[in-house]
Structure formats: structure tokens, C-alpha cells
Amino acid sequence: MGEVLLKNIRKVYGNKEVLKDITLKINKGEFFTFLGPSGCGKTTLLRIIAGLESHQKGKVYLKGEDISHLSAEKRKVGMVFQNYALFPNMTVFENIAYGLKLKGLNKEKIKNKVQSYLNLVNLSGYDNRNITQLSGGEQQRVALARSVITEPEVLLLDEPLSNLDARLRDKMRLEIKELQKKLGITTIFVTHDQSEALSMSDKIAIFNKGNCMQVGDPVDIYKNPKNSFVAQFVGETNLYNVNISNNDAIINENIILKLKDGKKGNHISIRPQDIMIYKTKKSLVNEFKVNIVHIQFNGATIEYICKLNNLEIKIWVLNNTFNHNAFNTKEDVFIHLPKESINVL
Amino acid sequence: MDRVIRYLKNDILKHIIYIGVFWILIGFVLYPAFNTFISSLKSQDGLTLKYYKDFFSNKNNITVVINTIKLGIATVLVCGVIGTGLAFYVNYFDFPYNNIINKLLLTPIMIPGVIIVIAFIQLYGESGLITSTIELLFNLNKHPYDFKGFYGILFIHAYTQYVYFYLNVSVSIGYIDYSTIEAAKNLGASKLKIFTSVILPTITPALATSSILTFMSGIGSFSAPNLLGHNYKVLSTQILLAKTNNYMEIASVQVMILLFTGLVFLTLLRHYERSTKMEMSVKGKAIKPVKIKDPKKRKIYMALAGFIILTIILPILTIFLLSFVKPGTWMINIYPKEFGLDNYIKIFTKSRVFAPFKNSISMSLWATFFSLILGVPCAYIINKTKFKAKGILELLVILPWAMPASTIAINMINGFNKPNIFVGNNILVGTYILLPLAYFVGIIPLMVKTTGVSLNNLNNTLIDASKTLGASWKNTFKKIIIPIISPGIIAGAVLGFIRCVGEYTTSALLYGVANKPISIAMVNALYEFEIGLSMAYGVLIIVITSLLASLMLKLRK
Ligand SMILES: Nc1ncnc2c1ncn2[C@@H]1O[C@H](COP(=O)(O)OP(=O)(O)O)[C@@H](O)[C@H]1O
Numbered sequence: 001m002g003e004v005l006l007k008n009i010r011k012v013y014g015n016k017e018v019l020k021d022i023t024l025k026i027n028k029g030e031f032f033t034f035l036g037p038s039g040c041g042k043t044t045l046l047r048i049i050a051g052l053e054s055h056q057k058g059k060v061y062l063k064g065e066d067i068s069h070l071s072a073e074k075r076k077v078g079m080v081f082q083n084y085a086l087f088p089n090m091t092v093f094e095n096i097a098y099g100l101k102l103k104g105l106n107k108e109k110i111k112n113k114v115q116s117y118l119n120l121v122n123l124s125g126y127d128n129r130n131i132t133q134l135s136g137g138e139q140q141r142v143a144l145a146r147s148v149i150t151e152p153e154v155l156l157l158d159e160p161l162s163n164l165d166a167r168l169r170d171k172m173r174l175e176i177k178e179l180q181k182k183l184g185i186t187t188i189f190v191t192h193d194q195s196e197a198l199s200m201s202d203k204i205a206i207f208n209k210g211n212c213m214q215v216g217d218p219v220d221i222y223k224n225p226k227n228s229f230v231a232q233f234v235g236e237t238n239l240y241n242v243n244i245s246n247n248d249a250i251i252n253e254n255i256i257l258k259l260k261d262g263k264k265g266n267h268i269s270i271r272p273q274d275i276m277i278y279k280t281k282k283s284l285v286n287e288f289k290v291n292i293v294h295i296q297f298n299g300a301t302i303e304y305i306c307k308l309n310n311l312e313i314k315i316w317v318l319n320n321t322f323n324h325n326a327f328n329t330k331e332d333v334f335i336h337l338p339k340e341s342i343n344v345l
Numbered sequence: 346m347d348r349v350i351r352y353l354k355n356d357i358l359k360h361i362i363y364i365g366v367f368w369i370l371i372g373f374v375l376y377p378a379f380n381t382f383i384s385s386l387k388s389q390d391g392l393t394l395k396y397y398k399d400f401f402s403n404k405n406n407i408t409v410v411i412n413t414i415k416l417g418i419a420t421v422l423v424c425g426v427i428g429t430g431l432a433f434y435v436n437y438f439d440f441p442y443n444n445i446i447n448k449l450l451l452t453p454i455m456i457p458g459v460i461i462v463i464a465f466i467q468l469y470g471e472s473g474l475i476t477s478t479i480e481l482l483f484n485l486n487k488h489p490y491d492f493k494g495f496y497g498i499l500f501i502h503a504y505t506q507y508v509y510f511y512l513n514v515s516v517s518i519g520y521i522d523y524s525t526i527e528a529a530k531n532l533g534a535s536k537l538k539i540f541t542s543v544i545l546p547t548i549t550p551a552l553a554t555s556s557i558l559t560f561m562s563g564i565g566s567f568s569a570p571n572l573l574g575h576n577y578k579v580l581s582t583q584i585l586l587a588k589t590n591n592y593m594e595i596a597s598v599q600v601m602i603l604l605f606t607g608l609v610f611l612t613l614l615r616h617y618e619r620s621t622k623m624e625m626s627v628k629g630k631a632i633k634p635v636k637i638k639d640p641k642k643r644k645i646y647m648a649l650a651g652f653i654i655l656t657i658i659l660p661i662l663t664i665f666l667l668s669f670v671k672p673g674t675w676m677i678n679i680y681p682k683e684f685g686l687d688n689y690i691k692i693f694t695k696s697r698v699f700a701p702f703k704n705s706i707s708m709s710l711w712a713t714f715f716s717l718i719l720g721v722p723c724a725y726i727i728n729k730t731k732f733k734a735k736g737i738l739e740l741l742v743i744l745p746w747a748m749p750a751s752t753i754a755i756n757m758i759n760g761f762n763k764p765n766i767f768v769g770n771n772i773l774v775g776t777y778i779l780l781p782l783a784y785f786v787g788i789i790p791l792m793v794k795t796t797g798v799s800l801n802n803l804n805n806t807l808i809d810a811s812k813t814l815g816a817s818w819k820n821t822f823k824k825i826i827i828p829i830i831s832p833g834i835i836a837g838a839v840l841g842f843i844r845c846v847g848e849y850t851t852s853a854l855l856y857g858v859a860n861k862p863i864s865i866a867m868v869n870a871l872y873e874f875e876i877g878l879s880m881a882y883g884v885l886i887i888v889i890t891s892l893l894a895s896l897m898l899k900l901r902k
């Protein structure tokens with residue numbers, strides 16, 4: 001297993017700059033996620049790492065060695081494609097054995113190894129199935145087994161869960177993560193789904209329009225987004241344009257929020273679950289009287305949309321016995337925005 | 346550096362292939378057709394419309410043109426009614442024999458037309474088995490019907506060409522959304538209203554497409570008009586006449602008129618086809634075949650089924666039966682009496698009699714081989730690349746489809762009766778290879794189409810996946826690309842071979858002593874009253890084509 005280093009990668013299609021200047025380090029054994037909206041260049045970057053796409057500038061290093069000039073078949077990079085790309089002319093066994101056969105292993109060894117990998121992805125007994133006879137989840141597992149059986153240095157996964165239904169997706173999240181842990185393989189996972197990224201990754205890189213906006217572990221990215229794009233894209237948040245002077249953030253020229261010392265920026269972000277909501281005035285810092293305009297019941301949480309003058313504020317409250325049915329629409333209530341929960345961007 | 350060399354290598358190969366396919370298509374399709382065009386205009390004093398004027402100033406010629414168009418339209422109408430009727434009969438009603446009937450109904454396309462024509466003459470001709478039987482049964486001293494001329498040809502067209510309508514309409518019946526019929530019923534629509542408002546719009550595109558195919562084969566048909574047309578003359582038979590008398594400019598004029606007629610109809614219907622093409626809605630409920638419960642109706646249905654099976658099987662049975670008639674024993678009797686293997690023994694022991702069989706096999710193999718060499722790269726370029734001149738390539742590839750077989754033959758003569766740069770300044774007229782080349786031109790569209798379908802099954806990510814698993818380009822090609830696309834290529838090759846092996850029209854116009862094909866030998870044997878031998882040739886072709894067809898179906902699975 002090896003670490004991957006991307007240095008100043010630039011990719012242009014025609015006159016469209018798809019990747020601008022990407023430099024990233026993916027450590028050995030890490031589960032690293034490229035997260036970003038559709039069309040931001042994730043697949044392209046993945047294909048550049050795999051050697052399936054050329055690039056105009058920059059270098060790809062694997063285990064410290066420059067592999068930019070190597071063709072795909074020589075890179076020791078395993079890949080799972082968005083549509084799985086299973087060979088329709090082969091059985092499950094033959095699909096998984098394909099890479100081993102190319103390596104020239106003997107029949108006995110191939111057979112044993114394929115069996116153990118079939119076991120690993122919970123597909124023992126499926127050897128002779130045609131791939132058309134498999135469900136989406138099963139195809140996914142075959143694709144996984146096929147890509148890791150050759151023991152590549154890195155495993156690349158391009159939106160592997162996007163073709164599955166919601167329930168199966170949750171299950172496969174777990175399975176992929178477990179497989180990755182068992183094998184300890186350096187993994188790059190591509191997704192546009194922030195909850196997938198947050199729940200699976202050791203580290204996340206956020207992409208937007210061919211730029212890498214922020215790299216960090218899930219908690220860090222969620223807690224301390226570097227800019228308004230990241231704040232909005234990862235998790236939900238209340239994001240406002242502000243003018244800051246003397247540690248006061250002024251919104252719409254009439255709402256003043258006290259900030260922690262020395263923060264500078266044009267935006268503030270505060271997560272809906274960080275805002276407190278209550279009936280009677282407590283005279284705290286950053287306490288406001290607001291009107292509830294809409295209540296949405298989400299099962300485990302309740303969402304309140306409140307208005308402070310013309311400003312909309314979203315608040316989440318845990319739906320437990322204490323909070324249940326606590327407030328009504330049109331009711332005037334108080335909210336408190338703790339200084340330490342306000343991110344200045 | 347490594348990369349640069351590889352890039353150059355790939356690029357050079359690519360350009361060689363591009364140049365190669367255009368060279369072949371222009372050399373064998375466009376340039377010969379262009380020569381026919383020139384030949385129809387060229388006289389001592391430059392290019393004139395003289396031959397056209399001459400042609401149209403003769404009333405007989407006008408009759409020929411009208412006959413051709415009339416035959417085309419009548420063929421479309423008759424085949425439309427029969428094919429559509431059969432499609433509904435098989436797909437709309439629920440009966441245990443539907444599957445068998447469906448398979449049987451498809452057999453006429455697998456049998457070369459000339460064999461069917463000869464079988465029909467043996468059945469319904471002046472001294473045909475059915476004709477004589479009717480005379481015997483009813484004690485007639487006159488023929489009960491006259492199986493020749495316009496109606497004779499039309500009868501054979503009905504038998505051989507309903508298949509286009511049958512196939513296409515069957516497919517489109519599958520698209521009828523049963524829930525819309527239910528909805529219409531719910532709203533109180535009458536049966537007629539349901540047919541015109543729900544069913545007809547769904548099958549209209551199929552009708553338009555089938556009309557094009559049937560019209561083209563109707564106006565280009567040659568074996569039926571040639572063998573039993575008598576006084577009913579059409580362009581394709583007149584082309585043979587002009588060519589035989591060495592009036593190439595007249596033949597060229599006739600070819601141009603035939604081509605023009607086809608193209609006009611093609612454009613008209615294409616236009617109509619486009620305007621009616623409706624978006625297939627999300628597939629709703631599939632239509633379910635209707636069970637017939639009324640015993641009387643059941644009986645009618647069964648009788649109809651029996652009749653269809655008999656009509657289709659009878660000519661084929663006749664061919665097999667008559668192939669065993671001992672030579673020279675069936676002259677005066679109504680029914681043949683002496684049977685044996687003599688005809689087959691003759692074919693396989695006398696090299697003169699065996700030669701046509703051998704010629705047809707080898708020429709069809711050549712044609713298939715050429716079509717593979719051209720068709721696979723063409724299909725690849727059209728379906729898998731962003732090549733700029735792709736549209737032109739596509740047009741060149743489907744061009745032979747608009748050319749009736751007699752047209753292709755005349756084009757080949759006009760293109761290769763003088764030194765031709767596309768074949769190294771050689772003259773090909775009079776050589777063995779000209780006929781297989783004409784076969785080849787005729788099957789180009791088929792080959793490109795079938796190969797294209799299978800290439801589209803080859804998703805690019807499969808190639809990427811193979812690479813990331815460590816496969817070299819060679820291995821990917823051998824283990825992924827070839828296995829996935831080969832069933833389609835084999836199907837194309839088999840269908841192409843089947844089309845060539847019994848081909849009659851181009852053969853009649855282009856064969857020589859060195860390459861007399863089996864279809865010509867069949868017709869000659871018929872004229873020499875060696876009916877048994879003629880039919881034995883026919884059986885050999887049918888056996889070969891059906892073996893190949895079943896092999897192809899096996900491979901598909
Ligand atoms: N072969 C190509 N030719 C031209 N543009 C492309 C090609 N492939 C991708 N693109 C463009 O590059 C951008 C990034 O694509 P992609 O990497 O697939 O995005 P993502 O995987 O993040 O959704 C998109 O705007 C896309 O339209």
C-alpha cells in the first residue's frame with residue numbers, strides 16, 4: 001500500500017479548464033474522499049490517477065515514484081467504475097479472476113484466491129453466475145472484489161453507491177469501509193453526497209469548479225469550513241453576509257451579533273443545531289426575539305424556520321420528550337446564538 | 346518520447362484506416378455509380394440528354410416505368426395487408442401454436458427468391474402440381490388461372506416480402522400500452538375509435554419503415570418478373586435485355602430512372618416517417634394476447650392457422666420432393682413417379698455440375714470477407730469515434746441500400762470496364778472477381794448495421810476496467826472487445842453470406858463461364874427440363890442457409 005501525491009495537476013478539455021491546479025497528498029492506508037457537486041472534476045482527477053486520462057500539467061506520484069508517464073495497465077491502481085463495468089461475456093468467477101490471469105498465476109492459486117475474495121465480499125457460491133443475474137448490490141461487490149484481488153497500491157472508487165437504492169446504500173457504506181479496513185488499502189472515494197463523505201472518510205477534499213477548496217478530516221471540515229462554499233456544501237447551515245467592526249457582525253444593517261475576538265471576513269455561518277430556542281427571555285449575549293413561521297417534523301429532529309425582521313433562521317431541535325410540541329407556528333420565541341458556534345468566513 | 350512514438354504510430358494507423366475505408370467505398374460504390382450517371386449522358390458530342398429523350402419518346406418504355414412503379418405500390422399494399430394482418434393474428438390472439446407459426450412466418454426471408462419463384466412455378470404454373478390437381482379434380486379442360494404476368498409476380502412478392510411488415514409491426518405491437526386502450530374503453534370509445542386513435546398511431550412508424558423496404562425490393566425485384574413476367578415488363582428485366590444487347594447507355598438510363606424512382610419514394614416516406622415518429626411514452630402495461638372462447642371463432646382461427654402453415658410449407662416441401670425426381674422420368678405424367686438420389690449424385694460426381702455450387706460458395710465467402718474488412722472499421726468509426734467526416738461515411742455506407750441489385754451490377758460494369766485507378770488501373774469486367782465484388786457492395790449496409798449494434802454494446806468503461814486490471818491493449822482486444830462484438834459480427838457475416846449464396850439478379854447480369862453461380866445453374870436446368878437437378882441445387886442452398894442461420898442463433902445466446 002502506498003501514498004499518493006498529486007502535484008499541480010491541470011486538465012483542460014478544449015478551452016475548458018476542468019482541473020485548475022490540484023496538489024494533494026493521500027497518505028498510506030487512508031480512506032480519502034473527493035467530495036464536490038456534479039461536474040466539478042472528480043471523475044477526471046480519478047481517471048488521471050488511474051492513467052486513463054492525460055493531463056496538461058503536473059505529476060502523479062505513487063510511493064514517491066513519478067508514475068505520470070506510465071500507462072494504466074502498469075500503474076497498480078485498482079478502480080471501481082460508476083456503472084461497475086463488469087465484463088458481460090464472463091461469469092462472476094471469470095470477472096474476478098481476470099486480473100490474476102493476466103498476471104500469469106497458476107489455476108490452483110487463482111481458484112483459491114478468488115474463493116477467498118468471494119468470501120470477503122459475501123458472495124461465496126456465486127462463481128458461475130452470469131453478471132446479468134446479479135442485483136445492483138451484488139454487481140457492486142463483484143466489482144470491488146475484482147479491483148482489489150490484484151492487490152493494487154491504491155483503490156479508486158467513483159461514486160460506487162450512486163446506482164443503489166437508499167437502504168442498500170447504507171449497507172454498502174459499511175461493507176466498503178470494512179473491506180478497506182481489513183485490507184488496509186489506500187483508498188480514494190469519489191462522491192457528491194456529503195453524508196457519505198462525512199461518515200466514511202478519514203480525510204475529505206472538497207472540490208468546486210476544478211479547484212480544491214479545503215482538505216481535512218470530517219469533523220474539522222464540518223466544524224471549521226474555510227469558506228462559504230464548504231460551509232453550505234457540507235451539512236446545512238445559516239449563512240449570512242456581514243460587515244464586521246469591533247467584533248460586531250452587522251447583518252442587514254440592523255442586526256448585531258457579538259463575535260469572539262479578532263475574527264475577520266464577509267460571511268458568518270452557524271449550524272441549525274447550534275442555536276438555542278426557548279420561550280422566556282434569558283438576557284444572554286446574542287439573544288433575539290423571533291417569530292416562528294414554519295415547523296417541519298423530520299422524525300428525530302424538528303426544524304423551525306424563524307424570522308428576525310426579514311432574516312430567515314433555521315433551527316434544529318432534537319425531538320425527544322422534553323422538546324416535543326414545545327412551540328407553535330406564529331409564536332414569538334427567543335433564540336440564542338453562542339459566540340463560539342459562529343464561524344466567520 | 347515513448348509516448349510520442351506511440352501517438353504517432355496510432356495516428357498513422359488511424360489515417361491509413363480512414364483512407365482505406367474511403368478508398369474502398371468511393372472506388373466500389375460511388376465511382377461506379379458516377380460512371381453509370383456519366384454513361385447515361387455521354388455521346389460522341391459530349392454530355393447530352395439524348396438517351397433520356399429517346400427513352401421517354403418510346404411509349405413502351407413509359408409502360409415499363411409505369412409497370413415498375415405499379416408493381417412497387419401493389420407490392421407494398423398486398424404485403425402491408427398480409428404482413429400487418431399476420432402480425433396481429435400472431436401477437437394479438439393467444440393460441441398454443443403461435444410460437445411455431447411465428448417461426449414459420451419468418452422462413453421466406455431465409456430462402457433465396459429465385460428458389461421460391463421456381464418452386465411456385467412447379468406448384469402453380471401451367472403444368473404445376475396444384476394447377477393440374479385442380480384441373481383433375483374439377484375435370485377442367487382449361488387452366489383455372491393464369492399464373493404469370495402482373496398477378497403472378499405479385500403473388501410471389503406477397504409470399505416473399507410480407508416479412509418486413511410482419512416483423513416491424515410485431516415489434517411495434519409490443520409498444521402498445523394496454524392501459525391506454527383500457528382508458529379509451531373507459532371513456533366509451535368504440536372499437537374502431539380505439540383502433541384509429543390508439544393502435545394505429547403506435548404502429549404507423551413501423552408501417553412507414555416497412556413500406557420503404559417493401560417498395561425498394563418491389564421495384565428492384567428481378568427473378569419473378571424475369572421467370573414469369575411474360576409481357577409484363579419492368580425496369581430490372583429491361584436492364585438485363587439492354588445489357589445483353591450491349592446497349593450500355595440505355596441500361597444506364599434505365600438504372601438512373603430506377604434509382605431516381607427509389608430515391609423519390611424513399612425521401613417521401615422518410616419525411617413522413619419523421620413527421621409521425623412519436624415519443625414512446627414510458628412503457629405502461631404490455632398488451633396481453635386475447636383468448637378466443639367462442640368455439641366457432643376458435644375453429645376459424647385454427648383453420649386459418651392450418652392454411653398459413655400449409656401455404657408456407659408447401660413450396661419448401663415441393664423443392665425437397667422434386668429434388669429426388671429421377672432425371673428424364675417426369676415429362677408427361679401429372680405427378681412424378683420415380684424417385685432417387687440421382688440428382689445429388691450428379692452434382693457431387695460431375696465436376697461440370699458441381700462447379701456452380703463451388704463457385705457460389707467461394708464467391709459468397711469472398712464477398713463476406715470483403716464486407717468484414719470494410720464493415721468492421723466503418724462500424725467502429727461511425728459508432729465509436731468523433732471522426733469529422735463521419736456523416737459522409739455513413740451516407741456512403743447506406744448508399745447501396747438504395748440501389749436495387751440490377752443497379753449495382755450495371756454500376757460495376759460501368760465502373761470497371763476500363764482501367765480503374767481504385768483497383769490499380771485494372772479492368773475487372775470479364776474477371777472472376779467482379780461478381781463477388783458486386784455481392785460485396787450489396788451487403789455493405791447490412792454488415793455495418795449489425796456490427797454497429799454490437800459495438801454499441803461495448804461500453805468504453807469496460808475497456809478502461811480491463812486496463813486498470815493490468816491488461817495490455819492486445820489482451821483487452823482479445824479478451825474483452827472481440828468476445829463482446831463478435832456475435833454481432835458473425836451474425837452480419839452469416840446474413841451476408843446467406844444473401845450472396847443464392848443471389849440471382851447481379852449474377853444474371855455479371856456471371857461468366859468462369860464463375861457461373863448456383864442460381865444461374867438452377868434456372869438453366871429448369872429451362873432444360875432438368876427440374877430435379879434444379880431443385881437439388883435449391884435444397885443444397887436451403888440446407889446451407891438454414892444450418893448457418895441456426896448456428897448464428899446459437900451464438901447469439
Ligand atoms: N471527454 C470530455 N470532453 C469534454 N469535456 C469533458 C469530458 N469529460 C468530462 N468533461 C467535462 O469536465 C467537467 C468535469 O467532469 P467530471 O470529472 O466527470 O465531473 P464529476 O465527476 O465531478 O461530476 C465537466 O464539466 C464535464 O462536462
Ligand SMILES: [Mg+2]
Nearest residue numbers: 042043044159
Ligand atoms: Mg463523476
